[in-house]
Amino acid sequence: MSFSSGASVPSDKGKRNRGGRGGSKKQVFDEYMTVEDVSHGLKRGELVQDGKRDIFLDGIVARNRALNGDVVVVQILPQELWKVVKSDSEGVSEPEAQPGKGQTPGRKSKRPPSPDVIVEAEDEEQLAGSLQSVALNTTGAGVHIVLMKRGAQRAASISSASSSSQVVYIVEQKHSRAATGFLKFLPDKPFAMFSPVDHRVPRVNIPLADCPHDFPSRPGDYTNILFIARITNWPDDSNFAEGRLAKTLGQAGEIEPETEGILIEYDVDFSEFSDEVLGCLPQTLPWTIPPEELRNRRDLRSECIFTIDPATARDLDDALSCKLLPDGNFELGVHIADVSYFVEEGNALDFIASRRATSVYMVQKVIPMLPRLLCEELCSLNPLTDRLTFSVIWKITPEGKILSEWFGRSVIRSCVKLSYDHAQSMIEAPDKLFRADELPPCSPEHPVDEIHRAVLNLHAIAKRLRAQRFESGALRLDQMKLSFTLDRETGMPQGCYVYQYRDSNKLVEEFMLLANMAVAHQIYRSFPQKALLRRHPPPQTKMVDDLQEFCDQMGLSIDFSSAGTLHKSLNETLGDDEYTSARKEVLTHMCSRPMQMAMYFCTGVLTEERLFRHYALNVPFYTHFTSPIRRYADLVVHRLLAASLGCGPPLELKGEEVQKQATQCNDKKTASKRVQELSAELFFSVFVKESGPLDSEAMVMGILDQAFDVLVLRYGVQKRIYCKVSLETFHFHKVGKKGEMTLVWAADEAGRVGVRQVSNRASLTSC
Numbered sequence: 001m002s003f004s005s006g007a008s009v010p011s012d013k014g015k016r017n018r019g020g021r022g023g024s025k026k027q028v029f030d031e032y033m034t035v036e037d038v039s040h041g042l043k044r045g046e047l048v049q050d051g052k053r054d055i056f057l058d059g060i061v062a063r064n065r066a067l068n069g070d071v072v073v074v075q076i077l078p079q080e081l082w083k084v085v086k087s088d089s090e091g092v093s094e095p096e097a098q099p100g101k102g103q104t105p106g107r108k109s110k111r112p113p114s115p116d117v118i119v120e121a122e123d124e125e126q127l128a129g130s131l132q133s134v135a136l137n138t139t140g141a142g143v144h145i146v147l148m149k150r151g152a153q154r155a156a157s158i159s160s161a162s163s164s165s166q167v168v169y170i171v172e173q174k175h176s177r178a179a180t181g182f183l184k185f186l187p188d189k190p191f192a193m194f195s196p197v198d199h200r201v202p203r204v205n206i207p208l209a210d211c212p213h214d215f216p217s218r219p220g221d222y223t224n225i226l227f228i229a230r231i232t233n234w235p236d237d238s239n240f241a242e243g244r245l246a247k248t249l250g251q252a253g254e255i256e257p258e259t260e261g262i263l264i265e266y267d268v269d270f271s272e273f274s275d276e277v278l279g280c281l282p283q284t285l286p287w288t289i290p291p292e293e294l295r296n297r298r299d300l301r302s303e304c305i306f307t308i309d310p311a312t313a314r315d316l317d318d319a320l321s322c323k324l325l326p327d328g329n330f331e332l333g334v335h336i337a338d339v340s341y342f343v344e345e346g347n348a349l350d351f352i353a354s355r356r357a358t359s360v361y362m363v364q365k366v367i368p369m370l371p372r373l374l375c376e377e378l379c380s381l382n383p384l385t386d387r388l389t390f391s392v393i394w395k396i397t398p399e400g401k402i403l404s405e406w407f408g409r410s411v412i413r414s415c416v417k418l419s420y421d422h423a424q425s426m427i428e429a430p431d432k433l434f435r436a437d438e439l440p441p442c443s444p445e446h447p448v449d450e451i452h453r454a455v456l457n458l459h460a461i462a463k464r465l466r467a468q469r470f471e472s473g474a475l476r477l478d479q480m481k482l483s484f485t486l487d488r489e490t491g492m493p494q495g496c497y498v499y500q501y502r503d504s505n506k507l508v509e510e511f512m513l514l515a516n517m518a519v520a521h522q523i524y525r526s527f528p529q530k531a532l533l534r535r536h537p538p539p540q541t542k543m544v545d546d547l548q549e550f551c552d553q554m555g556l557s558i559d560f561s562s563a564g565t566l567h568k569s570l571n572e573t574l575g576d577d578e579y580t581s582a583r584k585e586v587l588t589h590m591c592s593r594p595m596q597m598a599m600y601f602c603t604g605v606l607t608e609e610r611l612f613r614h615y616a617l618n619v620p621f622y623t624h625f626t627s628p629i630r631r632y633a634d635l636v637v638h639r640l641l642a643a644s645l646g647c648g649p650p651l652e653l654k655g656e657e658v659q660k661q662a663t664q665c666n667d668k669k670t671a672s673k674r675v676q677e678l679s680a681e682l683f684f685s686v687f688v689k690e691s692g693p694l695d696s697e698a699m700v701m702g703i704l705d706q707a708f709d710v711l712v713l714r715y716g717v718q719k720r721i722y723c724k725v726s727l728e729t730f731h732f733h734k735v736g737k738k739g740e741m742t743l744v745w746a747a748d749e750a751g752r753v754g755v756r757q758v759s760n761r762a763s764l765t766s767c
């Protein structure tokens with residue numbers, strides 16, 4: 001939610017005449033200011049739009065019907081009305097839905113980062129006391145709102161009061177206004193009550209005419225049926241919104257209905273591509289590269305070039321090459337699918353791709369940005385097939401020093417499709433002579449041994465480049481990622497495991513980073529006013545200060561002064577026992593919370609180059625170039641690069657249009673990330689339901705007054721344990737920012753005495 005704020009109480013000047021209501025209903029929310037009043041307020045400096053200060057929205061009334069992600073205008077109240085806000089870094093049970101209170105299996109929201117903006121719920125009727133997370137600025141740097149029940153115990157006062165405020169205008173409704181949820185029959189009412197699974201969305205009155213025909217007579221039949229509803233109006237005299245029922249999804253907890261609900265909620269376009277869009281694709285198949293196009297490109301088809309991807313990948317958009325030169329240096333290439341050749345700027349295909357902005361990866365399927373003919377065939381760098389590419393080729397020393405650089409359009413023929421497992425096997429067995437049957441089909445022009453040597457050389461150079469990056473102050477916060485094995489026939493999860501990030505992954509990542517940085521410099525030099533780059537702001541200062549104080553109290557020597565010092569701190573030894581990696585995982589999670597989101601932007605919008613920096617990478621310029629099949633931002637960057645080299649038309653987009661597209665890419669990337677997380681949560685919940693109770697050790701990640709968060713070590717998932725549900729008694733207390741919980745577990749069925757346990761962050765428990 002982007003916002004503006006002012007230093008006076010909102011007046012009624014310029015608001016609509018409220019005559020005609022007859023005073024029959026009590027007004028709950030203030031009416032919004034007019035556009036004219038908002039404009040004047042911004043010009044007078046009464047309204048602030050940058051989202052760089054802490055703002056306190058005192059309850060749902062102050063939030064004034066704005067939803068997650070909305071761009072809003074906020075007015076600051078006089079300072080005498082400000083409230084001292086407590087940090088929720090540890091010691092507060094945010095009111096997530098308690099077990100058994102309407103949560104759908106697999107749909108419980110994860111805890112978002114700690115808030116800069118706190119909203120205090122006035123009573124349970126207003127939003128069932130639930131977590132709120134609202135991004136509050138136009139540049140994309142998120143400010144979060146958290147709803148709390150009034151009177152909840154909090155810890156660690158902030159040194160000063162936060163600015164109390166209220167929303168006075170919604171600039172843009174970025175929330176889809178769609179939600180999945182359940183219907184409740186209300187006797188003697190012409191509407192049913194729709195309760196969203198996501199408690200950040202208000203309850204909605206739905207006309208009975210929209211409900212299934214037998215719902216009034218048999219409401220019990222629909223107790224566990226998921227529906228999709230869309231909010232059409234939220235009157236200023238009601239705590240409840242008004243809406244229409246859009247669709248009956250099916251049984252709650254089942255994969256397909258839940259998946260469809262997630263996609264609709266997050267406004268993911270999963271419809272089939274229209275005939276107009278498909279008409280933009282080559283119509284004569286099989287397609288071959290025109291001879292005139294070959295003449296205009298660097299021909300690399302005889303080179304040893306190959307792809308390294310997940311075994312199941314079908315959209316192969318990057319390939320690598322590494323050739324030893326007579327002088328002992330290497331010619332190293334990154335070759336990226338030339339999607340811009342097939343997607344003409346301004347046509348119907350380009351328009352739909354710009355709206356989707358990204359492919360969306362779920363556990364069981366992909367929602368592609370482009371039609372599959374492009375994603376999986378014409379653009380995909382499939383082996384033993386001529387493909388159009390955009391290449392970056394360096395002359396580089398064995399130590400990783402770049403001697404020269406070339407950009408240009410090219411044509412390649414990949415000699416083999418390697419998986420990460422194949423490449424990892426080659427790295428781990430440098431002296432082994434691999435047989436042809438141990439790898440996928442290879443080009444006869446390039447023997448297995450040649451490919452093996454190239455992988456080893458790439459690995460050696462990547463290790464040096466990586467070491468240099470971290471020595472120069474880069475940061476990487478690795479967090480555990482859950483992967484699944486699925487039944488081929490049913491699609492149900494058969495097992496789950498923590499994905500291993502290995503040397504083969506690091507190899508590919510290193511050269512993608514190198515190419516992205518090189519292209520960023522090239523397009524910014526050529527188009528300083530409309531280059532599409534990617535920046536990463538530094539972490540939020542207050543949250544870092546709170547975390548530093550906590551770490552000091554815990555005896556953890558963590559240096560937050562820069563990205564590089566933080567990386568070094570996290571990679572120093574945190575003990576030397578079997579739980580060292582788990583401690584690092586907990587600490588990494590803590591350190592990720594103050595981090596802001598990286599975002600695309602147009603260079604002409606920001607006036608100072610220092611704002612272009614990428615904090616985690618610790619570089620001045622960065623962009624995305626290496627995945628144009630699945631990211632629209634990369635496609636724009638390809639067009640800029642082609643124009644800068646004189647091998648493509650000038651970009652038709654103006655600077656402000658580039659920024660508008662950057663914002664769209666940011667929004668869709670954020671939504672895609674959340675959809676991916678929810679998909680994994682859904683499949684894990686189904687796996688647990690099908691497998692029965694799973695035992696695993698867990699490490700405490702946070703202590704709250706009535707609950708504690710744990711990292712389940714076997715599966716790498718984070719879960720919240722509610723003390724009232726699981727324990728006989730418990731007691732919470734704090735020393736500074738260090739929370740501690742004394743737990744007394746209930747006696748088991750065999751009559752054994754309950755266990756007493758003291759837990760704090762980074763302590764072990766079982767779950």
